[in-house]
Amino acid sequence: KAGVTQTPRYLIKTRGQQVTLSCSPISGHRSVSWYQQTPGQGLQFLFEYFSETQRNKGNFPGRFSGRQFSNSRSEMNVSTLELGDSALYLCASSQGTPGELFFGEGSRLTVL
Amino acid sequence: GESVGLHLPTLSVQEGDNSIINCAYSNSASDYFIWYKQESGKGPQFIIDIRSNMDKRQGQRVTVLLNKTVKHLSLQIAATQPGDSAVYFCAETLGNNNDMRFGAGTRLTVKP
Numbered sequence: 001k002a003g004v005t006q007t008p009r010y011l012i013k014t015r016g017q018q019v020t021l022s023c024s025p026i027s028g029h030r031s032v033s034w035y036q037q038t039p040g041q042g043l044q045f046l047f048e049y050f051s052e053t054q055r056n057k058g059n060f061p062g063r064f065s066g067r068q069f070s071n072s073r074s075e076m077n078v079s080t081l082e083l084g085d086s087a088l089y090l091c092a093s094s095q096g097t098p099g100e101l102f103f104g105e106g107s108r109l110t111v112l
Numbered sequence: 113g114e115s116v117g118l119h120l121p122t123l124s125v126q127e128g129d130n131s132i133i134n135c136a137y138s139n140s141a142s143d144y145f146i147w148y149k150q151e152s153g154k155g156p157q158f159i160i161d162i163r164s165n166m167d168k169r170q171g172q173r174v175t176v177l178l179n180k181t182v183k184h185l186s187l188q189i190a191a192t193q194p195g196d197s198a199v200y201f202c203a204e205t206l207g208n209n210n211d212m213r214f215g216a217g218t219r220l221t222v223k224p
Contacts, residue, residue, distance in 0.1 A: 004155075033210045043156070043201065043214035056209045090155050098144045098205045101212065103155030 002026065004104035006091050012110045018079040021107045025072050025093030031055075032074040033101065034066060037088040046089075049074055078109075086111045120199065124221045131189040133218045135202030140183060142204035146212070147176060147187045151198045159187070159200075189220075197222045 005024040013019050025032050034046040045058040049068035066076040072093075078085055088108050092101035125131050137145065143164040148156035162169045162176045162185075169176050175188040185202050199219050203212040 031210055033212075035212075035214075042216050043203075043212075045211045045213070048210045056211045058211065092155075092210070094210055098208060098210060098212075100146070100158045100161065101156075101210060103148075103157070105153070105155050 004091055004093050004102050006089075006104035006107050008107060009105065010108050010110075012112060013081050014112050015081055015083060017081050018077060019081060019109060020075055020077045021089055021091075021109075023074045023076075023091030023093075023104060025074070025091075026102055029093035029095055029102070030072055031094045031099070032068055032072060033092045033094070034074070034076050035090040035092065035103075036060075037090055037106070038086070043090070046076065081111045083111050085109065120217050120219050122219045122221065124223060125192050127192060127194060127222055127224050129192055131187075131192045131196070131220060131222075133187045133189075133200050133220065135185040135187075135215045135218075137183050137185055137202065137204045137215070138213065139204060139206060140180070142206050142213075144205050145176070145178060145185055146203045146205075147174075147185075148201045148203060148214075149196075149198045150201065150217070156201060192220075192222050194222045194224055196220060 007022045031050045033048040048056045052068045063079045068074045088106040090106045092103045146161040147159040150156045160171045173190045177186045199217045201217045202215045
């Protein structure tokens with residue numbers, strides 16, 4: 001069974017640009033959550049999608065958005081990038097809630 | 113303001129010894145707790161979970177203890193191996209969503 005797949009794995013952007021990250025969950029998993037991991041703030045919850053609906057949202061500005069498609073694949077978007085957005089963005093999928101989260105290896109974003 | 117990096121507690125043990133990693137959680141209403149292991153360059157990996165109606169749960173070589181009175185969680189690893197070297201996070205959640213609140217993490221180093 002394939003695990004959670006995140007693309008791209010690494011990317012470099014400049015301030016003011018926008019970025020889209022993609023996540024393919026484990027087959028059969030309907031919940032997809034996104035987390036930001038930084039040395040300064042640790043792991044922080046961004047949002048969760050279940051059956052194409054955002055079910056919960058963390059304390060991040062509106063520049064951070066996401067969506068989920070009918071096949072459960074999810075994307076997150078960050079607009080008007082700031083230096084502080086440099087982080088490892090982790091996607092996790094699960095079957096039920098609350099449930100065991102299966103994390104991908106992350107997308108490492110560097111903002112210059 | 114200046115961002116201060118999280119100070120990760122560290123634990124160094126000899127191979128074959130038992131390890132105990134502690135975590136203080138924040139929300140007395142949290143009803144589901146998980147321990148994750150994160151190796152360098154990878155996403156967090158589920159180790160073991162426990163619900164608030166239990167105070168102990170055992171897995172293979174691992175035991176989680178929950179003390180709701182003092183909002184404390186611990187992870188015990190028996191016969192620690194070099195492959196156990198990683199950062200360990202506790203996470204808590206409330207209700208039926210995957211908005212996990214992660215602790216800062218503890219870096220475990222196993223000396224051969």
